[in-house]
Amino acid sequence: RKEVEQDPGPFNVPEGATVAFNCTYSNSASQSFFWYRQDCRKEPKLLMSVYSSGNEDGRFTAQLNRASQYISLLIRDSKLSDSATYLCVVNLEGYSTLTFGKGTMLLVSP
């Protein structure tokens, strides 16, 4: 079965910490990769797309390793407001639908 796998967490970190999330996907033909953020009982929202060359947006860095079918998200200088569930999202099967991982919960404490 084709899947997107994530460590469910929760990850408990203090403010200012650096935290990394990992994700593996099962289909080498996948073309589109994203990280979404979901707050409790809210809709998922795009955090960032993930490009083959890696990309950075402020404190957030995403990397893709196609050979290993592995995606990562690094959050530097964690803020209380970063507490949320982070969803790894991939288009499996090479189709135009997305498959969502079950998410990794992050809890940032003062």
Next chain:
Amino acid sequence: DADVTQTPRNRITKTGKRIMLECSQTKGHDRMYWYRQDPGLGLRLIYYSFDVKDINKGEISDGYSVSRQAQAKFSLSLESAIPNQTALYFCATSDFAESGGADTQYFGPGTRLTVL
């Protein structure tokens, strides 16, 4: 105003009742999706539509039907609701990914459905 809206936001119904969840979008996207989210199971695709004349089953379509009334409207129906359809339901939209693959999806605020 929100780009993707869902009605109702909360609904409690009884087993065997027919209910409809509605989704509207002002993003001008052709592609629309319905998902359900259950604790521990993540988001699962129920149905999707790439244009007004296109309807496709997702991973878990049994017990559900959809209608794409217009580019901006996509409705999900439960013909005879059962308790294990209690979940958080999300509608989403996306544009066409010119480079292939799938484009970013934008979600509505969700409908919390409880079937007693």
